[in-house]
Amino acid sequence: MRRIEPSFDAPSRSHEGLSLSEEDRVLPARGKKKPAYPARGGGNGSRKSAGRGSARRNKRRGGLFGLLRGMVYWSLVLGLWAGIAGAGLVVYYGARMPAATTWAVPDRPPNVKIVAVNGDLVANRGMTGGQALGLHEMSPHIPKAVVAIEDRRFFSHFGVDPVGLTRAMVENVTNRRLVQGGSTISQQLAKNLFLDPSRTIERKVQEVLMAFWLEREFSKEQILEMYLNRVYFGSGAYGVEAASRRYFNKSARDVTLSEAALLAGLLIAPSRLSPARDPQAAEARSQLVLAAMRDQGMIGDSEMATAMSTPATRAPAFWTGSEHYAADRVMGELRRLIGEVRHDIVVETTIDLNLQKQAESTIRRIIDENRDKASVSQAALVSIDSSGAVRAMVGGYDYATSQFDRASEARRQPGSAFKPFVFLAALEKGLFPDTVRNDEPVRFGRWAPENFRGRYEGPMTLSTALAKSSNSIAAQLVMEVGPEAVVEGAWRLGVQSDLAPNASIALGTSEVTPLELTSAFVPFANGGYRPEMHFVRRITTEAGEVLFEHRPQRGPQVVSAHVVGMMNAMMAETLKDGTGRNATIAGWPAAGKTGTSQNSRDAWFVGYTANLTTGVWFGNDDGKPMNNITGGSLPAQVFSQFMTAAHQGVPVAALPGDWQGGTMQRIEDVLRAEREREQSMPVQPVAGNGVYGGHTGSIDRPVPPGEVGQQNSGRFGSIMDVILGN
Numbered sequence: 001m002r003r004i005e006p007s008f009d010a011p012s013r014s015h016e017g018l019s020l021s022e023e024d025r026v027l028p029a030r031g032k033k034k035p036a037y038p039a040r041g042g043g044n045g046s047r048k049s050a051g052r053g054s055a056r057r058n059k060r061r062g063g064l065f066g067l068l069r070g071m072v073y074w075s076l077v078l079g080l081w082a083g084i085a086g087a088g089l090v091v092y093y094g095a096r097m098p099a100a101t102t103w104a105v106p107d108r109p110p111n112v113k114i115v116a117v118n119g120d121l122v123a124n125r126g127m128t129g130g131q132a133l134g135l136h137e138m139s140p141h142i143p144k145a146v147v148a149i150e151d152r153r154f155f156s157h158f159g160v161d162p163v164g165l166t167r168a169m170v171e172n173v174t175n176r177r178l179v180q181g182g183s184t185i186s187q188q189l190a191k192n193l194f195l196d197p198s199r200t201i202e203r204k205v206q207e208v209l210m211a212f213w214l215e216r217e218f219s220k221e222q223i224l225e226m227y228l229n230r231v232y233f234g235s236g237a238y239g240v241e242a243a244s245r246r247y248f249n250k251s252a253r254d255v256t257l258s259e260a261a262l263l264a265g266l267l268i269a270p271s272r273l274s275p276a277r278d279p280q281a282a283e284a285r286s287q288l289v290l291a292a293m294r295d296q297g298m299i300g301d302s303e304m305a306t307a308m309s310t311p312a313t314r315a316p317a318f319w320t321g322s323e324h325y326a327a328d329r330v331m332g333e334l335r336r337l338i339g340e341v342r343h344d345i346v347v348e349t350t351i352d353l354n355l356q357k358q359a360e361s362t363i364r365r366i367i368d369e370n371r372d373k374a375s376v377s378q379a380a381l382v383s384i385d386s387s388g389a390v391r392a393m394v395g396g397y398d399y400a401t402s403q404f405d406r407a408s409e410a411r412r413q414p415g416s417a418f419k420p421f422v423f424l425a426a427l428e429k430g431l432f433p434d435t436v437r438n439d440e441p442v443r444f445g446r447w448a449p450e451n452f453r454g455r456y457e458g459p460m461t462l463s464t465a466l467a468k469s470s471n472s473i474a475a476q477l478v479m480e481v482g483p484e485a486v487v488e489g490a491w492r493l494g495v496q497s498d499l500a501p502n503a504s505i506a507l508g509t510s511e512v513t514p515l516e517l518t519s520a521f522v523p524f525a526n527g528g529y530r531p532e533m534h535f536v537r538r539i540t541t542e543a544g545e546v547l548f549e550h551r552p553q554r555g556p557q558v559v560s561a562h563v564v565g566m567m568n569a570m571m572a573e574t575l576k577d578g579t580g581r582n583a584t585i586a587g588w589p590a591a592g593k594t595g596t597s598q599n600s601r602d603a604w605f606v607g608y609t610a611n612l613t614t615g616v617w618f619g620n621d622d623g624k625p626m627n628n629i630t631g632g633s634l635p636a637q638v639f640s641q642f643m644t645a646a647h648q649g650v651p652v653a654a655l656p657g658d659w660q661g662g663t664m665q666r667i668e669d670v671l672r673a674e675r676e677r678e679q680s681m682p683v684q685p686v687a688g689n690g691v692y693g694g695h696t697g698s699i700d701r702p703v704p705p706g707e708v709g710q711q712n713s714g715r716f717g718s719i720m721d722v723i724l725g726n
Contacts, residue, residue: 103213105193108132108230109238112334113346114327116353117537123319123327128230130242130252131344131542135225138252141260142240143224148292149264151185155220159186159211186211189227233263234270235277235315247275247315257299258307261289276315283312316400322360325395325405326351330535337548338539345547348538350389358645359383359392362638367397370634375627376618380406381638382518383614383646387552388531391612391646393515404621411497411511412619416469416579417595417604417631418508420521420571421490423466426477427563428489433463433570433659437473444503449475452596452630463570467578469594471507478506492558494520494530508595518606518615524567524591525608527656528559565657567591572655575607582636583607585643589655592639594631601625605635610653612646614639 109127116122124130135143147154153161161184183191190210195203214223233243240263244252248259255263265285266273275282287308294304330347338345363379370376383392395405404410427433439457442449449471456472465473478486483501490499495517499510519533531554539548559567571591574580579594583605592607601623606615616635619626 103194103210105226107343110341111344112331112341113344114330115346115348116323116351116356117349118353119348120353122323122349122351122353124242124245125327125331126341128238128242129236130239130245132229132239133241133252135221135228138228138240139255139260141257142228142252142255142263144298145257145260145264145289145293146228146267147185147224148296148298149289150188150267152292152296154185154224157184159215160184160208183207184211185227186214186223188231189223190214192227192230231267232270233266234274235317246319249320256307256310257303258286258290258310261286261293261307265289274315275313276317279312279314318400318403320398320400322394322396322399323351323353323356324399324403325407326356326390326393326535328403328405329393329408333536334539337536344542346540346542347536348540349535350385350391350537351393351535352391355383355392355642355646356394359394359642362641362645363394364397366634366638370629373627374629374634375620375624376629376634377620378406378618379634379638380410380514380617381614381642382407382515383612383642384519384522384533385612386522386526386531386610388519388522388533388555389537390515390533390535393535402621406514406617406621408513408515411513412602412617413510413597414508414512414517414604415595415597415602415631416471416474416508417517417593417606418490418510418512419466419469419474419506419595420524420567420593421493421495422474422477422481422486422506423462423570424493424559424563424567425481425485425489426462427566429481429485431462431477433461433566435462436460437462437465437476439465439470439472442472442475444475444479447503449504449507463573464578466570466593467573467576467580469574469579474506475503478503490520492530493523494533508597514604514615514617517604518613521592521606521608521615522613523559524564524571525610525613525655526554528557528561528564529554530558531555561657562659565659568655568657569659571607579630579632580605580607580636582632583639585609585640585647588643588647588652590643591655594636596630599625600627600629603629603633603635604631605639607639607643608655609643609647610655611650612643614643614646616642 111128111131112125113131114122114125151157151161153163157163161182187207190207190213191203194210195206218226229239229241232238233240233246235246237243237246240252240255243263243266244250244255244259247262248255262275262282262285265282265288268285272278273282273285290299290304290307293299294301299307326349330349334341334347359381363381367376367379378397379394380396381392381394382390384390393407395407395409396402426435436459438459439451441456451471452469457468457470460468460470460473462473462477483503483505486505487499487501495512497510497512497516499505515533522533523530531552532550534550536548537550538546540546568591571593572589574593575584575590580592583592583594584590588609590607590609592605595604595606596602601619603618603626604616606613608614616638618629618634618638
């Protein structure tokens with residue numbers, strides 16, 4: 001027989017070759033013999049047709065099963081290799097970690113709890129911004145809401161939740177965006193405690209290993225408690241207590257169901273979903289949390305409906321409340337008082353929250369009423385008691401929009417509010433409130449200070465000069481006693497800023513802060529003593545161990561009691577008949593001084609009773625002039641309203657000192673008659689009028705007959721002769 005070789009390029013043949021029929025392809029493959037009888041229902045053609053149909057079905061069936069078998073096989077193979085690779089990665093990255101026996105949960109960053117004199121919370125400070133709470137202390141809605149949305153199988157898994165991970169992957173793929181996280185609460189805590197936020201395979205492996213360790217070392221309740229006290233909730237708030245204070249101005253102990261749902265909803269994207277940034281997005285997310293709680297049987301339909309009806313509200317962009325200015329100041333003093341803070345502490349301050357709120361509301365209301373017409377946007381207030389304890393400090397109109405503390409950090413020109421130190425130096429040099437000086441235009445070299453609105457009233461006592469804020473007489477006194485004496489007196493009483501010892505210091509041209517200027521008035525209120533100005537009474541640990549305690553001391557006597565009495569008598573006239581009439585306090589003896597810098601850039605009133613010393617400043621941060629605002633207007637109004645409220649129910653006390661000024665009224669009567677007589681006299685030029693400091697040139701003023709060319713001292717002498725009967 002002739003051998004026939006297969007050929008792939010020869011012409012096709014109908015009867016020759018190695019081609020197989022359909023039956024040849026199928027039946028032998030099954031190991032069956034070809035049937036010896038024809039198929040039912042037909043002859044040979046029918047058998048061929050039936051064979052071809054059966055072959056097609058078998059082909060499809062075999063191809064599908066083969067595909068499935070192949071997929072299963074290769075899946076197993078790939079899974080095996082993936083498992084081997086995963087195990088290798090775990091071993092590799094695990095070997096790079098420290099031994100598990102050395103692992104320890106790091107201490108939570110210390111919290112500084114700052115409280116008022118009555119124990120009410122002023123603020124929490126530190127990296128977390130809130131104290132740690134036990135799971136049993138916080139609202140029960142919080143852990144339920146967090147578990148419902150973050151890790152519903154938390155109490156049943158072993159640190160890693162394969163079911164939850166798979167579900168999260170499906171949800172994320174279905175929604176084509178990240179809607180669920182696959183990490184458990186244990187994994188998230190491990191990441192927060194031990195790892196950096198980088199997204200690498202190594203970090204993920206380490207996170208899983210540490211989650212296993214946490215589950216072995218701690219109970220589920222302990223893990224959840226640590227997590228809730230450390231996790232970030234956005235807007236600078238770490239932990240549920242800080243977040244509750246930040247967004248709801250309440251403790252996490254008092255959080256409602258709707259508020260708990262909002263907090264839990266923030267965890268997936270705390271910065272983006274913060275109600276301080278996007279309250280609508282935060283509210284929408286909280287409703288998903290409520291639905292998850294309902295689905296898991298944590299709440300009922302009615303509870304969910306009630307919670308969902310709560311409208312979204314925008315949280316302040318920052319902490320709000322003027323008490324935070326005081327809290328910031330306290331934080332700045334901790335290192336000096338106790339060194340580095342290593343554990344949670346409680347700082348008991350001198351702040352009276354009632355006075356603090358009264359000061360804040362008064363300032364905000366006055367600014368709101370006068371912002372446009374007065375062109376004013378900022379104010380500050382400091383109130384200090386006679387022991388040096390700061391009872392209230394407002395550093396600006398709104399802490400949430402500006403944390404710059406204008407009370408203790410902004411240096412501004414005090415204007416005439418600085419004059420008490422000028423008159424103090426004069427009294428310490430031997431002058432008296434009855435001493436007379438001439439209120440008239442003066443010049444010292446190139447400097448010619450002018451009175452407000454160019455008004456001069458001629459001879460007057462020092463008491464009247466201070467009450468009416470005569471620039472002329474203040475400048476004369478500076479040149480008489482010397483600028484250095486004025487600077488020394490201001491520093492001695494409590495001013496700490498650098499002061500330029502020049503003639504213009506009479507008008508308050510050297511800058512000071514409201515805090516230091518107010519503290520320098522305290523010796524006038526307490527009889528001449530300079531106590532240590534302070535904000536902190538005591539610092540303790542959470543367990544009650546005392547770390548620092550302020551020891552009340554009267555302080556050194558910096559002004560004699562006699563001089564204090566004279567100064568108080570003089571500054572009391574400011575409120576009675578001078579520039580500070582708007583600052584009176586019903587039923588209380590009070591004293592003080594107004595101040596206005598050039599072009600009304602700054603307006604001040606600093607005053608006191610025997611109980612409190614309070615300083616008020618108004619102005620604009622950019623130095624823009626206000627619209628005719630003086631210290632006797634808005635600052636005096638705030639002083640009066642605040643001090644009146646602060647002294648409600650406090651026993652009335654007189655100011656220190658017993659200066660009576662027996663001849664003062666007679667001097668005023670004589671001088672008033674003298675001024676009336678001068679107004680009818682012709683104006684004559686006078687040269688060399690004897691002004692202190694070597695005045696040169698001539699000044700037009702009314703001159704009585706026979707006085708031309710005489711010195712002022714002679715004139716004053718004649719007045720005293722009249723008074724004394726000489």
